[in-house]
Amino acid sequence: MSQSLQVLIAGSNGQLAQELTRKLAFAGHRPVAMARPRLDLADVSTIRPALSSRAFDVVVNTAAYTAVDKAEDEPERAVAVNAAGAGALAAAAGDAGIPIIHVSTDYVFDGTKNSAYVETDPPAPLGVYGRSKLEGERLVAQGQPRHIILRTSWVFSAHGHNFVKTMLRLSRERTTISVVDDQYGCPTAAGDLADTIVALLPHIMSTHASPDAFGLFHATGRGTASWFSFAEAIMNGVAERGAQRASVIPIKTADYPTRARRPAHSVLDSSKLRHVHGIEMPPWQRGLDAVLDELVGQVRQE
């Protein structure tokens, strides 16, 4: 590695923040992860002091209000963190002359397209969370032209709250689990997204970086799943590791009402990331295997 970078990670306890901290250190960089109250995206007065506390080379914003259903009941808070806070962080990075990598979501789309969404497709969020993240994209781009916005989806890891961990808990409590089979997306291991961010750094740090290196990119695990087929893959992995699996029953979204509406088909096309940066994320099943190895244990050798 040529250059060791001091990286400010906004958010330190989230799925992506934890993986990114580990991967950056492994790659020889110097991550500094900051959480509330020291860096609170809902309190913009904390942002500039946090950013100027050290000579950071780059900022990565992993912090977000991610409670999709709860956001419907507290839209001001979701917007404060995901839009105003993210925008203020980008503006501070712009003033400091350092690039920012910001993470967004497939929920900026309404999920009515039958094929995978590309970056130029018009967004049309269905709920408060998606709207707040879309406004965040706009404000980040406005605050620091040297930005990369990575839209990702269905993030899972061995820590924090996510679908894989919920399925593992339910498999210990029940014999059958009902899971919706008419919402499709791209599961993404937080560790794989962290690898992508680490790989992007040299491309955006160079003073000769082309303007094409910056902008909006889709970045998800390779391949598609419904929540049902994702759950099936988790249960198969559980059984392969010698643990008790539950049966998964497919149901319709209409049979599992939630506070926020979710896109039916929010599959993202990540080929721009490959064309511009030469980065191809691995199949989501690989990340799932790694997480199950960590949470359930290694497959027993005969």
Ligand SMILES: NC(=O)c1ccc[n+]([C@@H]2O[C@H](COP(=O)([O-])OP(=O)(O)OC[C@H]3O[C@@H](n4cnc5c(N)ncnc54)[C@H](OP(=O)(O)O)[C@@H]3O)[C@@H](O)[C@H]2O)c1
């Ligand atoms: N999870 C997904 O399925 C998913 C899907 C698509 C996109 N994304 C995006 O991917 C990124 C990373 O997601 P993730 O799964 O790692 O999220 P996560 O595990 O929910 O972590 C989010 C982190 O943000 C922090 N946070 C919340 N409000 C904050 C505030 N006001 N100031 C500072 N930090 C604050 C939280 O802190 P506390 O720990 O203190 O609460 C938490 O550590 C986010 O931008 C998210 O929108 C996630």
